[in-house]
Amino acid sequence: MRQGMQPGDMSPGPNMTMKHKTPDQLEEMHFRSVLERLSPNQGAQMLRYGWQREGVISLAQGEGSCKTPDFIADAAYKALQDGKTFYAPALGVPELRQEIANYYEHLMGISLPTSRIFATGSGTTAMHLALTSILEEGDEVVAVTPIWKNLLGAVELTQSKIVQVPLEAQEKGWQLDLEKLFDACTTKTKAILIVSPSNPTGWIMPEHEMKEVLEFARDRNIWIIADEVYHRLTYDRPYAPSFLEICEPHDRLFSVNSFSKSYAMTGWRLGWLVGLAESESVIRDIALYDNMGPPTYAQYGSIESLRHGEAFIADQLKLWKINRDKLRAYFDSKGNILWPPSEATFYSFFKVEGEPDCLSLAKRLIDEAALSLAPGCAFGKCCSGWLRLCYAVSEDKMDEAIKRLDTVIG
Ligand SMILES: Cc1ncc(COP(=O)(O)O)c(C=O)c1O
Incomplete structure (x- = not known):
């Protein structure tokens, strides 16, 4: 069981299923032993956890909300x-x-x-x-x-x-x-x-x-x-x-x-x-x-x-920039959030003062605010305590997500 997770918290993915087997059992089944050694995928587990809850806004996955253009x-x-x-x-x-x-x-x-x-x-x-x-x-x-x-x-x-x-x-x-x-x-x-x-x-x-x-x-x-x-x-x-x-x-x-x-x-x-x-x-x-x-x-x-596709790229960037600026204004108004500036992507990778455990914060956000973000520890050894938010959504969704975020970290 992964750090911070409780049994039954999440439906097991392939990685977790493997972990439920002993090495002997795995060997008996003739799966590759490297699969037993894969590092845990806490981001994927948290994503699945969010999917199980009704009415969750998911800003945990890395994709825009626009459908593919017709052309x-x-x-x-x-x-x-x-x-x-x-x-x-x-x-x-x-x-x-x-x-x-x-x-x-x-x-x-x-x-x-x-x-x-x-x-x-x-x-x-x-x-x-x-x-x-x-x-x-x-x-x-x-x-x-x-x-x-x-x-x-x-x-x-x-x-x-x-x-x-x-x-x-x-x-x-x-x-x-x-x-x-x-x-x-x-x-x-x-x-x-x-x-x-x-x-x-x-x-x-x-x-x-x-x-x-x-x-x-x-x-x-x-x-x-x-x-x-x-x-x-x-x-x-x-x-x-x-x-x-x-x-x-x-x-x-x-x-x-x-x-x-x-x-x-x-x-x-x-x-x-x-x-x-x-x-x-x-x-x-x-x-x-x-x-x-x-x-x-x-x-x-x-x-x-x-x-x-150039005009479509420009349109997407225009929307994402509005959301990025909204989020920046909100975080600045709080004063307890570190989001080092970035000039690219549609992610905010940020840290809330006094919240060192990103897994438990991500879980609380889902449970208490119906908002799903990716825990920073999914992105490498250095990243405990950080959260990733994808702001490539409609402005309305972004506004609602900020309101929900505020109920937990405000
Ligand atoms: C850094 C990085 N590389 C590659 C990919 C994969 O993109 P694709 O959808 O083409 O598999 C992603 C998707 O999130 C990504 O973040």
Whole structure:
């Protein structure tokens, strides 16, 4: 049983079911022993707990409340009608790979050959493809935290070890001490994992720090795995700096991306991966044995999102900025809440003075205020006491959520 949880509090997920078995029982069942060692997923447990309660406003999950725009859905529907219902190449239909190349050219002015671009069945799948192409049992991955829990789980599944390097929360924003990052690397370090913009903090790694990381990684033959899924969710610039802008084609880099957040397509399960020049055949092999590529018809929807999605991104950001400012004004009025400023994503990662136990606070919020937030301890070792709130909802919902929050922390 996890810290702070009571038996019967939550319906068990796969992870908890495993934990109810003794190692002997597991061995008897012939499941992989690594599953017994996966770190607990307190965020997922709390999410399920919130789902069980009537009338809960859930700001615990990382997605916007807008449905996918019609021009994207229509294109996928047309593709279905046109018979785009057959197997397609495992790395994506050529039109989509080309459209992703065009997107980078228009947005960042960088030229990427389609042989380095792989369409995937989600950002999560892109991450798994990248990790499983390089990690072996016993490797170490140095990850900047707080970090989206699923990425830690994805590394753990490869039987590599995660070494966490926490950002520091300062009044002016989250900061990374690069020396700490470099000191955490050993001869076993295979990769540095950086999520920028970060889920949950909204921290953006500045380009000059990216350059230092790249130099360090080049010297040590360490891979950089850059999760850039939130690169368009920026309030003060058109996009967040990308490792793709500074890396050469042969640098050991994987950049993970997704259609989920920018284009309100979380349920489509579509993403992409950009790899180094030598990676195409390796990623193709793994993709073939994985899902043989993303759904064919859906890829035609995502082509339209890249071609015509800019206005939609801007509209979403406008709404999220209103909510962000509302929340900032509310927190400022309380005086007992630390929310280091961030210029990206749709998350507030905050801490309430005098509330060190984020699991019990998250549970109280559900029980007493019907408001579900994600507990900070789900985002790494450093994050006990923090909460993550996703403000990508309607203004009315945001107003109601603030009222509910106030009944517990006010
Ligand atoms: C940092 C990060 N990477 C990847 C993903 C996965 O995105 P997708 O929906 O494409 O699997 C998420 C989803 O929340 C995320 O927060």
